[in-house]
Amino acid sequence: MRPKYLRHNHDATQYWWLMFYSGLLFIGLGIWILASPVSSYLSLSLLFAFGMIFAGIFEVTFAISNRKRLHGWGWTLSGGLIDIFLGNYLLNLPLLTMVVMPIIIGLWMLFRGFMAISSSIELRAYGVLDWVWLLLTGILIVILSVLIIGDPFFGSINIAVWTAFAFLLSGIFRILLSLQLKGLARNL
Numbered sequence: 001m002r003p004k005y006l007r008h009n010h011d012a013t014q015y016w017w018l019m020f021y022s023g024l025l026f027i028g029l030g031i032w033i034l035a036s037p038v039s040s041y042l043s044l045s046l047l048f049a050f051g052m053i054f055a056g057i058f059e060v061t062f063a064i065s066n067r068k069r070l071h072g073w074g075w076t077l078s079g080g081l082i083d084i085f086l087g088n089y090l091l092n093l094p095l096l097t098m099v100v101m102p103i104i105i106g107l108w109m110l111f112r113g114f115m116a117i118s119s120s121i122e123l124r125a126y127g128v129l130d131w132v133w134l135l136l137t138g139i140l141i142v143i144l145s146v147l148i149i150g151d152p153f154f155g156s157i158n159i160a161v162w163t164a165f166a167f168l169l170s171g172i173f174r175i176l177l178s179l180q181l182k183g184l185a186r187n188l
Contacts, residue, residue: 001023015065016181022058023174025051027185030167033160035139044160049090051167056083071121079115082108106148113141116173128180137173141166 029051033044059080063073070076086108090101116138124131148162 007088012183013181015062015165015176016180016185018058019061019174019181020066020178021175022055022173023178025055025058026167026171026174028171030164030171033164033167044101044163046091046094048101048163052087052090053085055170056080056085057089059083061152063154073117075115075118079111102148102152104163105159105163105166106145106152109141109145109148109170111137112166112170112173113143113145114139119173119177122178123180126184129183130176134173134176134180135170137176142171143174144169 029047033047055078059076063070063077067073067077069129086104090104104115117135120131120134120138120140123134144162144165
């Protein structure tokens with residue numbers, strides 16, 4: 001019989017695919033933004049809103065499914081709830097959103113970057129060898145967010161490119177994290 005902590009970690013990793021699908025969603029949105037010229041902030045804010053809502057739903061489901069098994073599940077739950085809240089905000093107030101969108105995106109990216117850094121350090125504690133790639137992705141997300149927050153005008157001019165990179169990096173991080181969780185499930 002496996003020790004109790006191994007059973008709990010195995011149970012927590014069985015829902016790795018929820019993070020994987022949210023990562024695919026973010027990567028798809030990032031590619032779409034880069035591939036198609038965005039004619040207005042309005043279309044970008046709607047795209048961003050729906051992407052955040054669905055990714056938030058995946059993340060909340062993952063957190064709640066693992067609340068008894070995963071240390072730090074509250075941070076994942078908080079991140080998902082913030083995504084759902086901001087997504088609904090962006091969806092319901094598109095005109096105001098067009099003015100403040102660079103700051104919203106910058107703050108969202110900053111929070112996500114710190115979550116990515118924290119998750120990579122937690123994976124290191126579990127003995128995952130590739131944790132450094134997740135850490136570097138988180139650091140890059142933080143750097144991009146600081147650039148957007150530091151100069152919102154510059155961020156608003158390049159919002160499509162910055163947003164695409166934010167989606168791509170968040171998607172890559174979530175996929176890497178999900179694959180690490182899947183590997184942990186196999187090893188446990």
